[in-house]
Amino acid sequence: MIEVTDLYKEFNGVPVLKGISTTFEKGKINMIIGQSGSGKTVFLKCLLGLFVPEKGVICFDGRKHTELSIKQQRQLRKEIGMVFQGGALYDSLTVEENIMFPLKMFTKNQPSEMLDRVNAVLKRVNLENVNKKFPAELSGGMQKRVAIARAIVMNPKYLFCDEPNSGLDPITATVIDNLIQEITKEYQMITIINSHDMNSVMEIGEKIVFLKNGVKAWEGTNKDIFKTENEVVVDFVYSSNLFKKVKEAYLNETK
Amino acid sequence: MNYLKHIGKYFIMLKQVFRKPQKWSVFREVLFREIEDLGLKSMGIIMFISFFVGGVVAIQTAMNIESPFIPKYLIGFAAKRSMILEFAPTFMSIILAGKVGSYIASSIGTMRVTEQIDALEVMGINSLNYLILPKIIAALFFYPLLILLAMFLGILGGYYAGILTDLFYSEDYIYGIQLDFDPYYIKYALTKTVVFAFVIATIPAYHGYYVKGGSLEVGRASTQAVVWTSIVIILLNYFLTQMILG
Numbered sequence: 001m002i003e004v005t006d007l008y009k010e011f012n013g014v015p016v017l018k019g020i021s022t023t024f025e026k027g028k029i030n031m032i033i034g035q036s037g038s039g040k041t042v043f044l045k046c047l048l049g050l051f052v053p054e055k056g057v058i059c060f061d062g063r064k065h066t067e068l069s070i071k072q073q074r075q076l077r078k079e080i081g082m083v084f085q086g087g088a089l090y091d092s093l094t095v096e097e098n099i100m101f102p103l104k105m106f107t108k109n110q111p112s113e114m115l116d117r118v119n120a121v122l123k124r125v126n127l128e129n130v131n132k133k134f135p136a137e138l139s140g141g142m143q144k145r146v147a148i149a150r151a152i153v154m155n156p157k158y159l160f161c162d163e164p165n166s167g168l169d170p171i172t173a174t175v176i177d178n179l180i181q182e183i184t185k186e187y188q189m190i191t192i193i194n195s196h197d198m199n200s201v202m203e204i205g206e207k208i209v210f211l212k213n214g215v216k217a218w219e220g221t222n223k224d225i226f227k228t229e230n231e232v233v234v235d236f237v238y239s240s241n242l243f244k245k246v247k248e249a250y251l252n253e254t255k
Numbered sequence: 256m257n258y259l260k261h262i263g264k265y266f267i268m269l270k271q272v273f274r275k276p277q278k279w280s281v282f283r284e285v286l287f288r289e290i291e292d293l294g295l296k297s298m299g300i301i302m303f304i305s306f307f308v309g310g311v312v313a314i315q316t317a318m319n320i321e322s323p324f325i326p327k328y329l330i331g332f333a334a335k336r337s338m339i340l341e342f343a344p345t346f347m348s349i350i351l352a353g354k355v356g357s358y359i360a361s362s363i364g365t366m367r368v369t370e371q372i373d374a375l376e377v378m379g380i381n382s383l384n385y386l387i388l389p390k391i392i393a394a395l396f397f398y399p400l401l402i403l404l405a406m407f408l409g410i411l412g413g414y415y416a417g418i419l420t421d422l423f424y425s426e427d428y429i430y431g432i433q434l435d436f437d438p439y440y441i442k443y444a445l446t447k448t449v450v451f452a453f454v455i456a457t458i459p460a461y462h463g464y465y466v467k468g469g470s471l472e473v474g475r476a477s478t479q480a481v482v483w484t485s486i487v488i489i490l491l492n493y494f495l496t497q498m499i500l501g
């Protein structure tokens with residue numbers, strides 16, 4: 001379990017996260033939702049240790065980030081797979097080298113074993129025959145999939161995805177969502193996804209945390225979303241007319 | 256004040272850079288790639304420029320010696336001295352600062368703004384060590400060779416300039432370049448080169464690594480990197496010259 005207590009982060013005196021507390025459980029898809037600029041990426045980067053929060057405690061299965069030495073921190077990071085908002089694939093390396101990179105760096109495996117592992121994760125994300133391609137030669141959806149493959153190649157305990165399906169068409173977005181869901185269940189990881197896509201939230205979100213202006217405005221399950229009267233959630237969700245109609249249909253159905 | 260902050264940050268960066276590589280086999284692989292990117296790929300331009308600069312130096316010297324009492328072999332002598340002492344180590348380092356410096360700053364800067372550096376850190380990799388140490392080693396190892404080559408080609412350029420322009424005899428030139436051969440000057444030049452190589456690898460890396468924003472800022476950082484690398488080279492050149500030869 002990841003426990004976050006009273007997380008506070010500012011940049012040059014401007015607070016971005018203003019005391020956020022929540023927990024994330026194993027084998028579940030946790031989603032952080034909020035408008036652009038609400039602090040989702042900053043929140044994830046605090047969990048990753050890329051930003052040091054001014055206040056608050058982050059606890060990974062009993063390990064408090066404040067009490068870890070640099071070495072222990074590096075160890076913890078090896079247990080985290082991260083899919084960045086833009087993919088963050090290494091431009092100068094091929095797909096195969098990108099995914100193999102953590103293996104080369106941290107294992108003593110033989111090249112053939114590493115290649116088998118790379119091919120296994122590539123197959124897992126439904127990509128084949130792209131081993132020798134460079135990231136720039138792939139479509140956005142393919143890059144996202146390679147990023148997911150790279151994130152899971154070391155069998156992480158924690159999987160963080162920063163807007164994994166932004167900029168993708170609805171079909172590809174659904175494919176990516178389902179992929180993350182399957183992987184989470186299969187490997188029983190703690191998965192946290194940043195998103196502002198209500199579609200993903202309703203499809204795969206099991207625990208939802210709403211951020212607004214750096215404050216946790218609401219949390220609950222995707223089923224609770226239609227029931228809640230919370231203004232922030234209502235504003236966000238029904239900013240899309242489609243969802244108003246979906247809600248009406250949903251309420252009619254359950255009558 | 257701001258400058259002091261940058262200088263401090265630069266040295267703190269270096270402390271992280273000079274760590275033991277996390278995996279030697281990976282380090283070696285990256286090192287060879289850097290030798291190619293920073294060294295071999297600059298060989299052409301350095302050879303081209305040094306050859307012609309040598310030619311021009313010889314021609315200029317020849318045209319400025321009017322008095323019949325000054326022996327013609329001084330042309331070869333002057334060309335050799337100026338190539339070895341300044342043109343090869345300093346002038347070529349400035350060229351490298353432009354070519355290699357902008358490459359280093361923009362490639363590391365792009366990695367920063369596209370979160371590739373974050374991705375390295377998240378994997379538990381010391382990104383400063385991984386990205387910059389191989390560049391430093393590659394430059395320290397390769398640039399002295401490159402500068403030796405530049406000295407040789409510059410002197411050769413002077414020789415051919417004589418043949419093509421008939422301003423001086425090749426025999427005089429060859430006599431001049433052999434005159435008063437002092438290996439100490441070559442050592443001096445190579446010492447400077449090693450220092451400049453370090454500057455060329457690290458200052459642009461600093462500018463790239465700490466860039467914030469997007470591609471516009473990466474472009475700006477790359478320009479800044481070239482400017483500062485050149486300034487530092489010129490200043491260090493002055494102090495080193497005073498220290499070593501003075």
Ligand SMILES: Nc1ncnc2c1ncn2[C@@H]1O[C@H](COP(=O)(O)OP(=O)(O)OP(=O)(O)O)[C@@H](O)[C@H]1O
Nearest residue numbers: 011016034035036037038039040041042043085196
């Ligand atoms: N490195 C930084 N330095 C200063 N301010 C920052 C930095 N990173 C983020 N911010 C600020 O923090 C706020 C939250 O940004 P963040 O990237 O977390 O938003 P987000 O919720 O991920 O938005 P999006 O959906 O557009 O990705 C923004 O106002 C941003 O300007």
Ligand SMILES: [Mg+2]
Nearest residue numbers: 040041085162
């Ligand atoms: Mg974001």
